[in-house]
Structure formats: C-alpha cells, structure tokens
Amino acid sequence: MTDTLKVDLRSDTVTRPTPEMREAMANAVVGDDVYGEDPTVNELQDTLARMTGFEAGLFMPSGSMTNQVAIAVHTRRGEEVICAEGSHIYEWELGMMAAFSGVVPRFVPAPLGVPDAEQVRLAVRHSIHQSPTGLISLENTHNKAGGTVIPLEVMAQIRAVADAESLPLHLDGARVFNAAAALNVSIEDVCRPFHTVSICLSKGLGAPVGSVLLGSKDLMTRAHRYRKMLGGGMRQAGVLAAAALIALRDGPARLPDDHRRARQLAEALVNAGYAVNLASVQTNIVYAAVQGAQQKVDIWAGQGVLASALGPDAVRFVLHHQIDDEMLARAIQVLTA
Structure with missing residues (x-):
C-alpha cells in the first residue's frame, strides 16, 4: 500500500505541510533570527504573544526545547520541579531537567492528568534539609493521561498556591489549543494563570516544525541565551515560521473535528471489545488496552493503519487534520475486524 493511502494515527506530528504552507515557506521574508532580525519569526512570536496575553515569545525547534529552556530560566541547580505524574517533561524529555538544569522532579498524583491544588501545596519544600522547590509545572492537555484537560478553576487554584509560595508556574501547553477547544474558551483564558507557556505548533495545529515559549520580555531575553546553549539558533528560520503562521491562523478551528473523530474511534473500539477509558x-x-500491542500494531500497519504501541499492552491513536471521515471509517474497519 502506498504512503498516500495509509491512515497514520501514530501522532499529530505526522502531518505534512499543506500547499498553502509550502507557498508561504517559499515566499517567506527572512533574516538572521539569532540576531532577532528575521521578520517572519518576529511576526510569529508577536502574533502568538498577543493571542495568549504575554509580552513576548521565542521560537524554537521543539516543545522539548521550549520546556527545558523554561525550566532553566525559572530554577537553580539542586531545586525540585513539582509536576503531575506522567508529565512529558519527565517521561519523554530524556532527563534533561537533571542533565541541563540540575533539577529533579517531585511528582503529585494526577487522576486523568489533573493534579489537586492541595496536593501541589503539600509537595512544596522550603526546608534546608530537602531540595527546595523552584518551579511548578502543569501539562494541558496531558498526553500520557489520554489528552485530558485541566479545568480553568483548577489552574487558577494552583496559580494561587504558586503565588502564596512565591513560585513560578509553567505550562507545557504542547496541545493547549486542544484544551481551549475542549473547554470552549479562548487560548488566552487557558494561558492566563502561567508565568511561561510552551506551545507546540507542529502537533494539533499542523505546522511542520516548531514551538514557541511565551512569557515576559525579561524572561524571553534570558531564554534566548539558553536556546543558544541548546543549539536552537536556527538563523533564517522564517521559512518555518511562515508555515507556523498558517497553522496558527487555520488550525484552531479544525480541532473540534479532531476531537469528534477521536470520540468516534474510541466508541468503536469499545464496541469491538477493546478497553478504553472513555x-x-x-x-x-x-489509548486502548491491547494485549500484544506491538504485534497488533504491526498487523494493522500491514493493512494501512498506523498506530503507536506504548508498552506491551497499550496502543495510542492520535487524530489530526489530515484524517478525514472517510479515512477514519477505513481505520475503524481495520481496527475492529
């Protein structure tokens, strides 16, 4: 089966640039972004900062980099980062908070990806006998919990804890536009409680490359140094920012359809006997519980449907804007046969 006929549900990072994105990339006005002179990158940073209510933004190659730069900006070596169990900054970022910033995580329980504000408060450490807390970090949506959403009131409660403890609050908002769509609120509403937010443009929104870290002008000036240390100076990056601007303009309106299709797929899997926490x-x-997950994924791949085996008995499916209703129907036919 040719690549164009495959239904790729491994991740929302697999989308290809649309013709409009490719045209924007070809025509992008560029400069040296390390000097702050790429006008298209500057437009992207300023546009997203305005949308989210922050003073400034900084474009980087990946969400892992924006998260790790945020951790570096907020913390000092030997401190702890409070985060929800299963957080991406720990599970999928290769120990970089320890390797780069010299900090370690302290986990709090997070049923369905939602930590309790009181549990966060109890996790704060100020004693000279323990590693002090340097940062609180949340993830919205929470990937490992199943793309779940933290309600606005919970984020506000945790911001109150952060303020009371004089701690910064960071959001790993890789799919924060999905959270805003699910909550039916503005992106600014979801970002408001945080001192910094990392937003990935190459996941739900469909850009080919890139994430933006958002915060105050002072924090972004400091973040620029850490981006450079990590090799994130991309020079004439306007060719990438041009596509990201298209994704930012068009992507949010498409997200409810992705959510609808995910629910349709989940219910079909349940009806076929798979265990899915709806x-x-x-x-x-x-996420579906599937015995012999990798073997099953390999069988489905041979029939043109791609998914990700995450462990011996768990499979993840991710919907995105290049999966339409016809492709979803074909996937359901294969997966439930």
Whole structure:
C-alpha cells in the first residue's frame, strides 16, 4: 500500500505541510533570527504573544526545547520541579531537567492528568534539609493521561498556591489549543494563570516544525541565551515560521473535528471489545488496552493503519487534520475486524 493511502494515527506530528504552507515557506521574508532580525519569526512570536496575553515569545525547534529552556530560566541547580505524574517533561524529555538544569522532579498524583491544588501545596519544600522547590509545572492537555484537560478553576487554584509560595508556574501547553477547544474558551483564558507557556505548533495545529515559549520580555531575553546553549539558533528560520503562521491562523478551528473523530474511534473500539477509558477521551488522543500491542500494531500497519504501541499492552491513536471521515471509517474497519 502506498504512503498516500495509509491512515497514520501514530501522532499529530505526522502531518505534512499543506500547499498553502509550502507557498508561504517559499515566499517567506527572512533574516538572521539569532540576531532577532528575521521578520517572519518576529511576526510569529508577536502574533502568538498577543493571542495568549504575554509580552513576548521565542521560537524554537521543539516543545522539548521550549520546556527545558523554561525550566532553566525559572530554577537553580539542586531545586525540585513539582509536576503531575506522567508529565512529558519527565517521561519523554530524556532527563534533561537533571542533565541541563540540575533539577529533579517531585511528582503529585494526577487522576486523568489533573493534579489537586492541595496536593501541589503539600509537595512544596522550603526546608534546608530537602531540595527546595523552584518551579511548578502543569501539562494541558496531558498526553500520557489520554489528552485530558485541566479545568480553568483548577489552574487558577494552583496559580494561587504558586503565588502564596512565591513560585513560578509553567505550562507545557504542547496541545493547549486542544484544551481551549475542549473547554470552549479562548487560548488566552487557558494561558492566563502561567508565568511561561510552551506551545507546540507542529502537533494539533499542523505546522511542520516548531514551538514557541511565551512569557515576559525579561524572561524571553534570558531564554534566548539558553536556546543558544541548546543549539536552537536556527538563523533564517522564517521559512518555518511562515508555515507556523498558517497553522496558527487555520488550525484552531479544525480541532473540534479532531476531537469528534477521536470520540468516534474510541466508541468503536469499545464496541469491538477493546478497553478504553472513555472519560479520558476529551480531545484528540485515544489509548486502548491491547494485549500484544506491538504485534497488533504491526498487523494493522500491514493493512494501512498506523498506530503507536506504548508498552506491551497499550496502543495510542492520535487524530489530526489530515484524517478525514472517510479515512477514519477505513481505520475503524481495520481496527475492529
């Protein structure tokens, strides 16, 4: 089966640039972004900062880099980062908080990806006998929990804890536009409680490359140094920012369809006998319990449907804007046969 006929549900990072994105990339006005002279990158940073209510933004190659730069900006070596169990900054970022910033995580329980503000407060450490807390970090949507959404009131409660403890609050918002769509609120509403937010443009929104870290002008000036240390100076990056601007303009309106299709897929899997926690299917991600997950994924791949085996008995499916209703129907036919 040719690549164009495959239904790729491994991740929302697999989308290809649209013709409009390719045209924008070809025509992008560029400069040296390390000097702050790429006008298209500057437009992207300023546009997203205005949308989210921050003073400034900084474009980087990946969400892992924006998260790790945020950790570096907020913390000092030997401190702890409070984060929800299963957080991407720990599970999928290769120990970089320890390797780069010299800090370690302290986990709090997070049923369906939602930590309790009181549990966060109890996790704060100020004693000279323990590693002090340097940062609180949340993830919205929470990938490993199933793309689940933290309600606005919970984020506000945790911001109150951060303020009371004089701590910064960071959001790993790789799919924060999905959270806003699920909550039916503005992106600014979701970002408001945080001192910094990392937003990935190459996941739900469909850009080919890039994430933006958002915060105050002072924090972004400091972040620029850490981006450079990590090799994130991309020079004439306007060719990438041009596509990201298209994704930012067009992507959010498409997200409810991704969520609808994820729910449709989840219910079809349940009806076929697979174990799916439907309470966790809140956005564009579906986790199913599948015995012999990798073998099953390999069989499905041979029939043109791609998914990700995450462990011996778990499979993840992610919906995105290049999966239409016809492709979803074909996937359901294969997966439930």
